[in-house]
Amino acid sequence: MAILFKNFKxxxxxxxxLLLLFFIxxxxxxxxxxxxxxxxxxxxxxxxxxxxxxxSLGYGFIFLSGIITDVVFGLPLGVTALSLLVVSxxxxxxxxxxxxxxxxxxxxxxxxxxxxxxxxxxxxLYFSNYSVEYLYLFVNSIFTFIFYPILWSIFSLILNITKS
Amino acid sequence: MDTSRDDVSIAIRSAFLKKGxxxxxxxxxxxxxxxxxxxxxxxxxxxxxxxxxxxxxxIYRGSVIVSYPSKSFAGLANFFHNYINLHSNYNELKxxxxxxxxxxxxxxxxxxxxxxxxxxxxxxxxxxGNMVSARVIIxxxxxxxxxxxxxxxxxxxxxxxxxxxxxxxxIGRIVDVNFFSSRVLLVSDLNSKIPVIIEPSGHHAIxxxxxxxxxxxxxxxxxxxxxxxxxxxxxxxxGVFFPGTPIxxxxxxxxxxxxxxxxxxxxxxxxxxxxxxxxxRK
Numbered sequence: 181m182a183i184l185f186k187n188f189k190x191x192x193x194x195x196x197x198l199l200l201l202f203f204i205x206x207x208x209x210x211x212x213x214x215x216x217x218x219x220x221x222x223x224x225x226x227x228x229x230x231x232x233x234x235x236s237l238g239y240g241f242i243f244l245s246g247i248i249t250d251v252v253f254g255l256p257l258g259v260t261a262l263s264l265l266v267v268s269x270x271x272x273x274x275x276x277x278x279x280x281x282x283x284x285x286x287x288x289x290x291x292x293x294x295x296x297x298x299x300x301x302x303x304x305l306y307f308s309n310y311s312v313e314y315l316y317l318f319v320n321s322i323f324t325f326i327f328y329p330i331l332w333s334i335f336s337l338i339l340n341i342t343k344s
Numbered sequence: 345m346d347t348s349r350d351d352v353s354i355a356i357r358s359a360f361l362k363k364g365x366x367x368x369x370x371x372x373x374x375x376x377x378x379x380x381x382x383x384x385x386x387x388x389x390x391x392x393x394x395x396x397x398x399x400x401x402x403i404y405r406g407s408v409i410v411s412y413p414s415k416s417f418a419g420l421a422n423f424f425h426n427y428i429n430l431h432s433n434y435n436e437l438k439x440x441x442x443x444x445x446x447x448x449x450x451x452x453x454x455x456x457x458x459x460x461x462x463x464x465x466x467x468x469x470x471x472x473g474n475m476v477s478a479r480v481i482i483x484x485x486x487x488x489x490x491x492x493x494x495x496x497x498x499x500x501x502x503x504x505x506x507x508x509x510x511x512x513x514x515i516g517r518i519v520d521v522n523f524f525s526s527r528v529l530l531v532s533d534l535n536s537k538i539p540v541i542i543e544p545s546g547h548h549a550i551x552x553x554x555x556x557x558x559x560x561x562x563x564x565x566x567x568x569x570x571x572x573x574x575x576x577x578x579x580x581x582x583g584v585f586f587p588g589t590p591i592x593x594x595x596x597x598x599x600x601x602x603x604x605x606x607x608x609x610x611x612x613x614x615x616x617x618x619x620x621x622x623x624x625r626k
Contacts (some may be wrong), residue, residue: 206407208411251400252484281586311535
């Protein structure tokens, strides 16, 4: 019974990134908005898991979760999916070219990921004739970057439990 | 130099084209698919619209189910908050009720006079029969789009552009109609521009949303006489909405004239959709 429970717990932890990905998409929590700042949890989740354990988060699922977010938020279909895939691309590239895994490496390489993703996000919305608050997008990017180490620590803990 | 360039191209090819462990799609294919989706969003084609409506309806239902626990928790917190403030609310309502009682007779006379004047100028008077009530099912305020989803769509003859009201107050318009759901774009959204009239000065203007901040009045004449507390109504210009639906009160702040809305947009559970205008066009 104990072994069965342990296996179930491990299996659940393995699926946790995927469950979290779809939960935040469907629940509309991909951007955690506080009074003074906001964080794009979607970017951090996708970047971390594609970089550290890509088998936990398939590209197809990332695409689907982006489509769901677009529908929930009322954005043109494909906009969030595109920006999430851009984040995944940078993560996949960094994974190929780096050998050492450290928070600093991940954190610094997260900067081009956010910048590129927001650039594509902005371009896609611009061509779809949607007005967005550019200042909000900028502040959101900065706080997403600042908040990265906190989620990095939580996700690393989950990753270590599943690996052990 | 050549070697490092080769390394970069190998890394890029590996990241974009190679399907990694347990990956069924390559990144490049999915990126191209996303761009195709964005492109198709701008195309209005009947079968495509049906497909879009079906996908959106399904996702909205899924979202309602997933967000149920957090909604219940928020409801519980709200209940306790209301319970704590019960006594002070009761006293405030008592005072408000006394003032309203005094004003009732005055307003019913004004309403009667208004209806007679409208008949004189052959303007259609809005009747409650032209309304459809709907429940807000998803109220996820996106930082980029101030809108919510209601549980009525083309099944209740809703169409894009129809006015959404909270009681008698204008709060937004329908921008996306599916089979069983629709999206209401609120007046506070960046993309919202509503033709309005300000009383008593009678100036016409455009009410423009600014996201989180209050909407403001734009395109007013240079020597306008708008004062603090003037009432803003829909003007009905261009035949988009019924004229005379109240929106809010003018609030002068520095150079801008903002509009403090009559309805609290974060507390809306039911909305009335005005079907009348489309019927009139037929």
